[in-house]
Amino acid sequence: MIDWSGYLDLILQGALVTIKLTLMGSVLALIMAFLAGLGRLSRFFAVRALATAYIEFFRGTSIFVQLFWAYFVLPMLGFELTPLQAGVLALGLNVGAYAAEVVRGAVQSIGKEQYEACTALNLGRWQGMRHVILPQAFLVMLPTFGNNAIELLKATSVVSLISLADLTFQAQVVRAQTGNTLVPFAAILIIYFVLAMLISWGTRSLERRLSRGLDGVRV
Amino acid sequence: MAAPIIKIDAISKSFGAFKVLDGLSMQVMPGEKLALIGPSGSGKTTILRILMTLERIDGGHIEIEGEQLYHMEREGVLVPASERHLARMRQKIGMVFQLFNLFPHKCVLDNVTLAPMLTKGMPRAAAEKRAMELLDMVGLADKAKAMPAQLSGGQKQRVAIARALALSPKIMLFDEVTSALDPELVGEVLNVMRKLAAETDMTMLLVTHEMGFAHDFADRVLFFDRGKIVEEGKPDDIFRHPKEERTQSFLKKIIAAGHRV
Numbered sequence: 462m463i464d465w466s467g468y469l470d471l472i473l474q475g476a477l478v479t480i481k482l483t484l485m486g487s488v489l490a491l492i493m494a495f496l497a498g499l500g501r502l503s504r505f506f507a508v509r510a511l512a513t514a515y516i517e518f519f520r521g522t523s524i525f526v527q528l529f530w531a532y533f534v535l536p537m538l539g540f541e542l543t544p545l546q547a548g549v550l551a552l553g554l555n556v557g558a559y560a561a562e563v564v565r566g567a568v569q570s571i572g573k574e575q576y577e578a579c580t581a582l583n584l585g586r587w588q589g590m591r592h593v594i595l596p597q598a599f600l601v602m603l604p605t606f607g608n609n610a611i612e613l614l615k616a617t618s619v620v621s622l623i624s625l626a627d628l629t630f631q632a633q634v635v636r637a638q639t640g641n642t643l644v645p646f647a648a649i650l651i652i653y654f655v656l657a658m659l660i661s662w663g664t665r666s667l668e669r670r671l672s673r674g675l676d677g678v679r680v
Numbered sequence: 681m682a683a684p685i686i687k688i689d690a691i692s693k694s695f696g697a698f699k700v701l702d703g704l705s706m707q708v709m710p711g712e713k714l715a716l717i718g719p720s721g722s723g724k725t726t727i728l729r730i731l732m733t734l735e736r737i738d739g740g741h742i743e744i745e746g747e748q749l750y751h752m753e754r755e756g757v758l759v760p761a762s763e764r765h766l767a768r769m770r771q772k773i774g775m776v777f778q779l780f781n782l783f784p785h786k787c788v789l790d791n792v793t794l795a796p797m798l799t800k801g802m803p804r805a806a807a808e809k810r811a812m813e814l815l816d817m818v819g820l821a822d823k824a825k826a827m828p829a830q831l832s833g834g835q836k837q838r839v840a841i842a843r844a845l846a847l848s849p850k851i852m853l854f855d856e857v858t859s860a861l862d863p864e865l866v867g868e869v870l871n872v873m874r875k876l877a878a879e880t881d882m883t884m885l886l887v888t889h890e891m892g893f894a895h896d897f898a899d900r901v902l903f904f905d906r907g908k909i910v911e912e913g914k915p916d917d918i919f920r921h922p923k924e925e926r927t928q929s930f931l932k933k934i935i936a937a938g939h940r941v
Contacts, residue, residue, distance in 0.1 A: 574779060575783070581774065583799045584798055584799060585798075592794060593794075597785050
């Protein structure tokens, strides 16, 4: 009979790493999404070009390859990263590229009349964006941001390939040490699912809170 | 004689192949209440939108209080206005839209205080005090904390008027402000505008299909057709004794459609 308590501990440690990666990756992704998404709407060609290049590059190449670059190639160029840093960097930049298009689409979905009201009230471009357009657009972004965050959570398993001890990595360890496949894999299946449900529930309740008072307007 | 507050000189504007305004010139005196009437597509709304810098002109010049709107002088020559110049000129002008264009995510009070706080650096307390005075003036002081979605069309439009007034513009533009309202809500908005006209010396330009209101409200009426002023004069002259054939047939159609003159 196997004593599972020690192994459960290993898996929970892995879960912590996965949660950490997801949170830090999501923060980086959110920052990149707004930078690149608003960058694509810039008046300046150079900014638009840079934002578009970032988005197309990171959507167009595999996250595995991006991670290997961050962990194995960057050190050759003089940037030494820990596995966690490399993981957060690859995940944040990759998911941020998808989320940038969400930002752009949501901002463009806000009606022309809102922009005209901003002009008539003499708000500057950024003032109108910050106080009028983005608060409304954010509500449009939220459901898809929830999707993106879940995608990011599931993509964290790639870091096991650079020997970062996340949930998937620990399950492999437990499997190797106990010879039991079903228990560790069932355990991480459930943990991933519960984490994804938490993200869904979080974005939904945020959405509800922010759309209060807007009844009949949108969502 | 005082100088005109708005001087429009030979402006033209096209949307694609459609020439909305073709060499239009007109002047508005300070404090004047002007009604712009005419069939749709005649260019009257476009004039308001051009004055609010929501549309650019293709040619001509506009002066507000003797200053160029779309141009600025640099070393003796007129060059296209910078964003900063436009922002300075916009301070003189406020606009109320047909569809209100309130900010749906902000309560009534915040709709009114947002621009004064951001563009004039007004402290919140002062902006809210002024906003409450204005909301009181339009009869909505009790709705300060309501969200726009909770208001009727007439209430929304009155908030929109208070919001535009909060920046203390010298010129107010009203673009078909009652066209989107249920008939029973039109009166409350018109009453606010009457009060405004009686209590302030603001210059007001009004695009409207409410001929009865235009008659009572305006000092001068301009009849537009195909981007040109066909006829202008005192309300009594335009509505009771129109000289031009096109004015006559327009007014006949409007009356036939049930509008009171």
